[in-house]
Amino acid sequence: MSDPRPPARRAPTMRDVSRLAGVSPMTVSRTLADPGLVSQETRARVLAAVEQLGYVPDRGAGGLSSRRTGFVALIVPSLINPNFADTATGLTAAMRPRGYQPLIGVTGYSVAEEEVVLRAMLSRRPDAIVVSGMHRSQAARDLLARAGVPVVEIWDRPETPIDRAVGFSNYAVGRLAARTLVARGATRIAGLGPERTGEARDFRGEERLRGLRDGLREAGLADDLILHHGRVAGAFAHGAEAMTALIERGGAEAVFLVSDISVFGALMECRRRSIRVPQDVQLLGFGDFEIGRQCVPRISTIAVDPVEIGRRTGDLLIRLLDGEEGGAAIIDLGIRLLLRETTRA
Amino acid sequence: MSDPRPPARRAPTMRDVSRLAGVSPMTVSRTLADPGLVSQETRARVLAAVEQLGYVPDRGAGGLSSRRTGFVALIVPSLINPNFADTATGLTAAMRPRGYQPLIGVTGYSVAEEEVVLRAMLSRRPDAIVVSGMHRSQAARDLLARAGVPVVEIWDRPETPIDRAVGFSNYAVGRLAARTLVARGATRIAGLGPERTGEARDFRGEERLRGLRDGLREAGLADDLILHHGRVAGAFAHGAEAMTALIERGGAEAVFLVSDISVFGALMECRRRSIRVPQDVQLLGFGDFEIGRQCVPRISTIAVDPVEIGRRTGDLLIRLLDGEEGGAAIIDLGIRLLLRETTRA
DNA sequence: GCTTGCTTTGGTATCGGTACCATGCTTCCT
DNA sequence: AGGAAGCATGGTACCGATACCAAAGCAAGC
Structure with missing residues (x-):
């Protein structure tokens, strides 16, 4: 394995900085970690040397020594789902100013992949782990419980959090959907979600439909x-297909779909069939996606606030990592009903 | 800074594994890195010990020693834009099987943030860097050029790649848009994109409009x-607002917008105003977003293929990191015109 | 029988930082 | 004046892996 690129002079180290500034490496380390610990004069010399060499500390080495890597593992089913992209953004916004770097792992809704991704994250020794819907594999649960760092489950309200x-x-959410549609006079109410078999499953979506079922009963x-x-x-295609299937079974007066994306697909299917919304059929979604506000x-x-989930998780972790009490084990951010134009008054 | 959590027995190290298996740490390292190097019997003993202890190697320590961290920095303007989320997914798919871990940095289209994010990435000593539209800050360019690792610019075709x-x-893309709309008989052709001032700019969108302008001329x-x-x-809102502005200026026969998301917003604005598409106005977008296929x-x-950009970038990097020649400095994946229903025949 | 070479294993130094303790010096108090 | 206390800095030992070299064991070749 010969490397064809020019030998690329190695990045400067703390040792290089210390020599240039005429101090010990330890003093450089202090200057960067907590400038208040060194005299003003020394600080200036060190910072000038850092600047001149273009020194960027190696946090891998630092983490090995301090046993704090500054990584926060974030494991989500998908990045394409804007909800999780939003949550990642919120988490990053809350934690990056404190020097934490999110490490994103994507499972593709696959239970098997969960464990592979989790193992890859653990090999980076994150200071905290944030997971979304990962509690289905026992091996994964064990790995999490034994990780020895704070673990936050998000996008869910588990009975017994890890x-x-x-x-x-x-x-x-499902129960509120049932209540909402019943209150709007519908009696034939449908619920549409993805199938419950196979390797990749949307457990949270299933949970919403379970709530709907209980609400209807x-x-x-x-x-x-x-x-x-x-x-x-x-999910776009899912909404259109599921709506088609529903219509073939005789249709319904009101439909709850597991996400706004699916509602949009269903809405388009209705337009193609000249079915009027909400006059002929009412539609209710979940997630308050941007598309639902614009179409x-x-x-x-x-609605839930995905960015807020990320932000609150970040705030909680900062507190825990600072050694403070984090407060309640479960933070429930609640849900909000937004009645717009696909339901009737 | 007292830590209230239970002392969390430390993760097992290679040393622990080696003791349990009755071999040296070095042999454990070899077993994990290249199983063919150790005898079958030893390998079995080591793997059993790994299993029993639930050992997960510390790649931070490994990277310090081997000077290969396995990180690939990926710097994008936004994760909420599905194009970049797709690219991230493609890159991950290509590189994770080889043990590389993407390190995602988000700049929020901000030139100032670019450098901050880049510095954070560099402190992790990535084996390669993938950037999207980062060539605007000189400091950032210098940092990249001096990083000493492969750098790939994506989503662009720079004159002189780093x-x-x-x-x-x-x-x-812009020129093709002009040609396409001209060929459809339009003479009053508009182009709608975001403003070109302020801290956060979409340089690639501007570039498309520049192509359109030249094509029209x-x-x-x-x-x-x-x-x-x-x-x-x-961007949804952008499309609706921009369309409104255009209509107030007298409208056009055909409109190119810098993304399908914007087209969707414009389309909804047209529906609100009972302007028929494509009879009254033709719309052409960019990106082939899922929403454009479903609405x-x-x-x-x-169209471009965002997942493919990620995948091809991953393949290229694997070759470069294996020490092979990577081939041409610029890989142009080309663009594809998809005429659907918002333009006339 | 002894050298040669291959396979398999082990020992040691090191990667680039930080934790921890030690040291020199000043300041302040009794 | 002597000693305690505090500030700024330095020295050393790691953190947990891998690179590199050495060496043991064994088979093959002459």
């Missing part, structure tokens, strides 16, 4: 229109 | 309808 949780109850309504259909990925008609939805 | 480039010509048409309007973020009417667009 450590902490920041999110909301997906089950409650409680209202004395039938729950025979809760359909599981198609793959979790490509015509605007999508009624049950 | 090292390598994988992408396509945004300028060519070449066809002998006016270019006075090329409007820069609103912020780059929140009604389906959006005509100039």
